[in-house]
Amino acid sequence: MLPYAKLERYEGNEALFELVMMSIVSTYDGEPLHIHAEGLRGTGKTTIMRAARDILPTIKRITGCIYNCDPADPHCPHHRNLSAQEIVDLGVEEIPMPFLEISHSAKVGTVAGSIDLAKLTDGRNPEARLLPGIIPQAHRGIIFIDEINRLADTAPEITDILLDVMGTKPGHLQIEEAGLPVVHIKVAVSVWAASNPDEEPGPLEEIRRQLSDRFDMVCYMGRPTSEVVLANILKENSHNTKIHTNNSSNNPGDYEKQHERYTQILLRWAERYNQADLPDFLRNYMARLYVKHNLESIRAIEAMQQGAVLYSTIKDRDQASINDVIHMLPLILKHRLDSDTLIRVINDVDVKSGKESMFSFVNKKPNKPDIAEETEYFKNSGRPLKELKRQELINTEKSLDFQVD
Numbered sequence: 001m002l003p004y005a006k007l008e009r010y011e012g013n014e015a016l017f018e019l020v021m022m023s024i025v026s027t028y029d030g031e032p033l034h035i036h037a038e039g040l041r042g043t044g045k046t047t048i049m050r051a052a053r054d055i056l057p058t059i060k061r062i063t064g065c066i067y068n069c070d071p072a073d074p075h076c077p078h079h080r081n082l083s084a085q086e087i088v089d090l091g092v093e094e095i096p097m098p099f100l101e102i103s104h105s106a107k108v109g110t111v112a113g114s115i116d117l118a119k120l121t122d123g124r125n126p127e128a129r130l131l132p133g134i135i136p137q138a139h140r141g142i143i144f145i146d147e148i149n150r151l152a153d154t155a156p157e158i159t160d161i162l163l164d165v166m167g168t169k170p171g172h173l174q175i176e177e178a179g180l181p182v183v184h185i186k187v188a189v190s191v192w193a194a195s196n197p198d199e200e201p202g203p204l205e206e207i208r209r210q211l212s213d214r215f216d217m218v219c220y221m222g223r224p225t226s227e228v229v230l231a232n233i234l235k236e237n238s239h240n241t242k243i244h245t246n247n248s249s250n251n252p253g254d255y256e257k258q259h260e261r262y263t264q265i266l267l268r269w270a271e272r273y274n275q276a277d278l279p280d281f282l283r284n285y286m287a288r289l290y291v292k293h294n295l296e297s298i299r300a301i302e303a304m305q306q307g308a309v310l311y312s313t314i315k316d317r318d319q320a321s322i323n324d325v326i327h328m329l330p331l332i333l334k335h336r337l338d339s340d341t342l343i344r345v346i347n348d349v350d351v352k353s354g355k356e357s358m359f360s361f362v363n364k365k366p367n368k369p370d371i372a373e374e375t376e377y378f379k380n381s382g383r384p385l386k387e388l389k390r391q392e393l394i395n396t397e398k399s400l401d402f403q404v405d
């Protein structure tokens with residue numbers, strides 16, 4: 001697998017690189033950010049997400065705690081009732097921020113938890129204990145799920161667990177095993193998912209709308225269109241490059257240094273994000289958007305708030321601005337709104353920010369009408385987004401982002 005530092009960046013995947021960084025920063029600070037990358041096969045969405053493991057910072061936990069207890073806030077069944085002194089006595093260790101995957105063959109026991117058979121069958125000291133599953137073991141880290149649309153289709157019981165875990169921040173997990181008391185545990189994990197909406201069983205929002213809404217942001221991956229970029233990708237994938245990389249004539253230490261630099265930057269952002277807040281007027285503005293457009297999901301404006309502050313943080317700005325909100329809007333709303341509402345919301349923000357219409361690509365009318373004509377304008381000449389093919393939407397997503405910046 002290619003190291004993170006070596007991945008090719010281009011217009012169509014830049015948004016995913018940004019979301020990955022934002023989610024790591026937020027996760028490090030204890031606030032999950034759930035992201036979903038949609039796109040055709042070969043757009044590299046899973047490669048980017050998996051390679052992000054290279055740049056994850058470390059976290060401190062109570063020594064040996066499989067639930068990754070924060071020494072300052074122990075939450076697991078073994079440590080939550082201990083005194084401060086008892087925690088100190090157990091000691092602290094540093095581990096890489098967890099990055100675990102849920103596969104399609106995963107069972108509820110593997111994902112949530114099951115009875116610890118090794119402990120149960122220990123000849124000298126048999127004991128019925130719980131073995132936490134992938135989700136509790138990923139506390140304070142990331143869980144990756146490839147082809148989330150297929151999982152939602154074939155594993156409803158795992159989907160229900162995800163709904164609980166992603167329902168609040170931090171989330172909630174209930175581990176049940178016959179013969180053992182039910183364990184309730186909090187889990188702060190960011191769920192990263194990928195899917196190809198063009199393949200069976202179709203887009204996640206059509207399979208399980210509730211789960212789709214749990215993702216704060218959805219990023220539609222574009223294909224590389226530049227010849228230079230494609231040539232670089234070909235070169236990276238050629239047998240020649242691979243052989244020479246394996247012979248380590250290409251010093252792998254260089255990548256490690258670069259990854260270390262990324263990690264340092266992430267830690268600096270995390271420190272800043274910890275202190276950052278959204279200006280009141282922007283918060284009021286989001287509340288107005290919610291009321292005015294009757295947005296169905298309050299998660300949408302919560303994601304707007306979190307997204308705008310995180311985005312301004314990774315852009316090294318002191319404070320979030322309306323432009324940060326605009327940048328995040330398509331990523332936050334596309335999977336939650338019907339296209340007519342989406343176009344109205346974005347146009348609304350657009351008018352507020354006094355920018356050139358973001359939908360000028362839809363409407364070729366040369367002059368932007370004033371606000372009073374807004375409704376008429378859309379009724380008469382705006383092309384409803386639902387008439388666009390999905391692929392066209394995915395492509396214009398990028399032109400949107402471009403015009404905003």
Ligand SMILES: [Zn+2]
Pocket residue numbers: 062065066067068069074075076077078079080
């Ligand atoms: Zn613990």
